[in-house]
Amino acid sequence: MKKLIKKILLLFIKYVICRFERRKTTNLDYSLWGLEVNKRGRLVIGGCNCVGLAEKYGTPIHVVDRDLLKKNYNEFYESFKSNNINFGIYYSYKTNPIPAILKVLHESGAGAEVISPYELWLAFKLGVSPDLIIYNGPNKSDESLKVAIKNRIKLININSFNEIEKIKKIAESLGIRPKVGVRICTSIGWGSQFGFKIKSGEAFNAFEKLGKMRCLEIEAIHIHLGTDIKSTSMYEKAMGEIFGFVNEIKDKLGVYIKYLDLGGGFGVSTVKSFSKTESKLHHSFNKPYLPPNIEDTPSMRVFAKKIVSTVCKECERYKLKLPVLLFEPGRVITSNVQMLLAKVCDLKKENSELKIAIIDAGINIASPVSWEYHEIFVANKMNSNCSEFYKIAGPICTPIDILYRSKKLPSLEVGDIIAIMDSGAYCISFSNNFSFTRPAVVMVSEGKHWVVREKESFKDMIHLDGF
Numbered sequence: 418m419k420k421l422i423k424k425i426l427l428l429f430i431k432y433v434i435c436r437f438e439r440r441k442t443t444n445l446d447y448s449l450w451g452l453e454v455n456k457r458g459r460l461v462i463g464g465c466n467c468v469g470l471a472e473k474y475g476t477p478i479h480v481v482d483r484d485l486l487k488k489n490y491n492e493f494y495e496s497f498k499s500n501n502i503n504f505g506i507y508y509s510y511k512t513n514p515i516p517a518i519l520k521v522l523h524e525s526g527a528g529a530e531v532i533s534p535y536e537l538w539l540a541f542k543l544g545v546s547p548d549l550i551i552y553n554g555p556n557k558s559d560e561s562l563k564v565a566i567k568n569r570i571k572l573i574n575i576n577s578f579n580e581i582e583k584i585k586k587i588a589e590s591l592g593i594r595p596k597v598g599v600r601i602c603t604s605i606g607w608g609s610q611f612g613f614k615i616k617s618g619e620a621f622n623a624f625e626k627l628g629k630m631r632c633l634e635i636e637a638i639h640i641h642l643g644t645d646i647k648s649t650s651m652y653e654k655a656m657g658e659i660f661g662f663v664n665e666i667k668d669k670l671g672v673y674i675k676y677l678d679l680g681g682g683f684g685v686s687t688v689k690s691f692s693k694t695e696s697k698l699h700h701s702f703n704k705p706y707l708p709p710n711i712e713d714t715p716s717m718r719v720f721a722k723k724i725v726s727t728v729c730k731e732c733e734r735y736k737l738k739l740p741v742l743l744f745e746p747g748r749v750i751t752s753n754v755q756m757l758l759a760k761v762c763d764l765k766k767e768n769s770e771l772k773i774a775i776i777d778a779g780i781n782i783a784s785p786v787s788w789e790y791h792e793i794f795v796a797n798k799m800n801s802n803c804s805e806f807y808k809i810a811g812p813i814c815t816p817i818d819i820l821y822r823s824k825k826l827p828s829l830e831v832g833d834i835i836a837i838m839d840s841g842a843y844c845i846s847f848s849n850n851f852s853f854t855r856p857a858v859v860m861v862s863e864g865k866h867w868v869v870r871e872k873e874s875f876k877d878m879i880h881l882d883g884f
């Protein structure tokens with residue numbers, strides 16, 4: 418009996434959601450990405466018609482707007498510059514490691530924040546000056562640390578007690594005194610998988626240990642609170658704890674900090690991580706995800722003003738010299754500059770309410786879509802009303818390859834071109850070649866377009882294999 422009541426209740430909720438909640442569904446406007454729509458109702462990025470790009474280069478394909486990339490970087494730079502503080506910007510390679518994108522950013526003045534031997538190698542390959550490289554991450558190989566130390570990079574941020582020993586040993590063997598920072602954890606933000614907790618006394622112990630070592634030069638405190646942060650208060654709260662700690666190590670250990678590396682994490686207005694409830698309702702009842710409220714994300718100027726005023730306030734409170742602020746932005750620079758174009762390859766019916774659209778991009782190349790909101794447009798039907806609900810599935814032969822369980826779109830036909838927005842953060846880094854080759858990347862600017870990464874070939878898929 419209980420089971421029956423539960424079933425009826427669930428069916429009722431499903432009915433309510435399908436009938437009423439779905440009506441509320443809206444999509445974000447394309448103008449938020451600075452996109453245009455041409456006379457034929459086709460989506461245009463950087464002066465290039467998305468349908469034309471899909472036809473010329475094939476799908477799936479990432480398209481990067483070079484001018485928006487430069488604009489985002491300059492906006493970040495100006496936001497801090499206008500607050501009269503010493504600061505440095507080190508783009509987080511893991512967010513989007515396409516060399517052509519990194520090159521544009523380095524030409525604009527950005528340094529590199531790397532977290533692996535490969536990314537360190539790539540930064541050197543791209544000609545980044547050693548004093549513009551910060552090396553982070555929980556697993557730095559001996560070999561890569563040797564390279565970092567020999568080349569005297571800006572900063573190596575230490576993650577654990579074992580790593581202190583490892584770096585000490587390498588530094589002594591090379592006879593070079595590397596500049597190091599210590600990654601710490603405050604009571605808010607990402608946990609102690611990364612760095613040393615202030616609260617448990619670990620962070621203090623790390624500084625105490627380092628303070629006794631002549632072979633390492635302690636220069637920085639490093640923190641990275643998380644990603645997709647949508648409030649300035651998180652930085653504010655964390656800095657309250659950080660400066661209390663900076664003061665403690667100054668008083669008790671005589672350690673002075675030159676740099677405060679605040680990591681990245683700044684959210685973007687068109688993307689939003691799903692809450693647990695949202696995810697549950699989406700998965701259980703196909704309730705469409707609602708787009709983020711654009712006003713919920715502070716602009717970079719607002720973030721910068723709050724961060725700088727908090728740093729100044731805290732330094733005044735503890736009578737400290739202002740540190741140089743270092744930032745490692747990722748998604749706020751590249752998220753909205755890139756879109757992923759995919760093609761509708763097949764259409765099926767799930768039930769009277771829902772159709773299934775199978776497209777040639779799935780969780781293999783667009784996995785962030787399964788944990789955060791990414792808008793999608795039908796690039797060849799921008800003037801059509803969104804009137805139908807679709808389950809959007811990828812090409813991989815597994816039931817988990819679903820990008821959306823219910824998304825309101827114009828009526829779809831096979832061959833339509835879907836634009837998945839904000840593919841510029843974490844789509845490339847999380848992508849894999851599960852049964853399909855990875856897509857090409859095309860850059861656009863003022864109506865011109867060129868390939869910056871070729872589509873992976875079948876030969877590329879096996880070129881490391883012996884058989």
Ligand SMILES: Cc1ncc(COP(=O)(O)O)c(C=O)c1O
Pocket residue numbers: 509512530553641643644645680681682683745746747748749842
């Ligand atoms: C240490 C560090 N710095 C910077 C970033 C970039 O973060 P975001 O893309 O949220 O700005 C990350 C991302 O995880 C990170 O781990």
